[in-house]
Amino acid sequence: MTTIAELQKVVEIALNKENFVTEPEALYQPIEYVMSLGGKRIRPTMCLAGCYLFDDNFENALSAGLAVEVFHNFTLLHDDVMDNAEVRRNQPTVHIKWDENTAILSGDAMLIKAYQYLSKVDESVLKSVLDLFSQTAIEVCEGQQYDMEFESRTNVTVDEYLNMIRLKTAVLLAGSLKAGAIIGKANEKDATHLYEFGENIGLAFQLQDDFLDVYGDEKTFGKAIGGDIVANKKTFLLINALERASGSLMEELQEWVNIKSFNRDEKIEAVRNIYNQIGVDEIARKKMNDYFEKALTSLEKVNGKESMKEELREFAVKLIKRSR
CATH class of the missing domain: 1.10.600.10 (Farnesyl Diphosphate Synthase)
Incomplete structure (x- = not known):
């Protein structure tokens, strides 16, 4: 029997094997830095779990899981710039360690890299996974926009708040599971x-x-x-x-x-x-x-x-x- 803890290790091993640094180093070193800061890797692990529910070959979902994790860290990098946050996981944020322009451009590259990982998904389900990922990504951006707007509003309702956290937080976890399920050929x-x-x-x-x-x-x-x-x-x-x-x-x-x-x-x-x-x-x-x-x-x-x-x-x- 495969466990979530075992899937988590698979994700961590795969990420450790990835070399994010190439030329120009000034663009890619911040990506390596962000990805090395750790985290629980919940979303890529859920992608593998979603696949394993329906197919023993959970490795088929690994590239999609890596795409989700790179995308998630891209959103954190850009959030830190927007929030002017100085620390992430007890380490200096990218715009503090380097500068704001570097953080923005390296974040852009991370988003593109996420789609490069996603393109490795089996062709039979690629369009379905790509459509889901793109819809999820735009929803995360919508959630961040609402969150920023709420800072200056005095009349935010409970329903508006719940929709904001659904978009900003919940849909990426949900999308990770569903992407894995699609790759596992679930109905x-x-x-x-x-x-x-x-x-x-x-x-x-x-x-x-x-x-x-x-x-x-x-x-x-x-x-x-x-x-x-x-x-x-x-x-x-x-x-x-x-x-x-x-x-x-x-x-x-x-x-x-x-x-x-x-x-x-x-x-x-x-x-x-x-x-x-x-x-x-x-x-x-x-x-x-x-x-x-x-x-x-x-x-x-x-x-x-x-x-x-x-x-x-x-x-x-x-x-x-x-x-x-």
């Missing part, structure tokens, strides 16, 4: 159910991320708690709080959102207390669990190897049940 119904599994898990994961930023354990969450509150980032929790607060609670929340000078810990504690009084924490838990249950329902409908379906169930649980 359209099974491939669609698998896509729905990935989409709903992606939504649940992002909502969990929002929740943990406020209520998580800093040691296990892996980053400082309260960063979204400090930055007034429009998360599921803040949007719900703004929609549901009234009277003195609304006044207090608006004060903390609008204040320019503040004590970091004091603001985090105050906003968290407002969330608790409104019950936003339970609203977030419920929504997250709803998406999780939808994901498992979709997975149950997939007619594939039971052993890999069980692996995907366990993967979903581990992904969502991170320490709180």
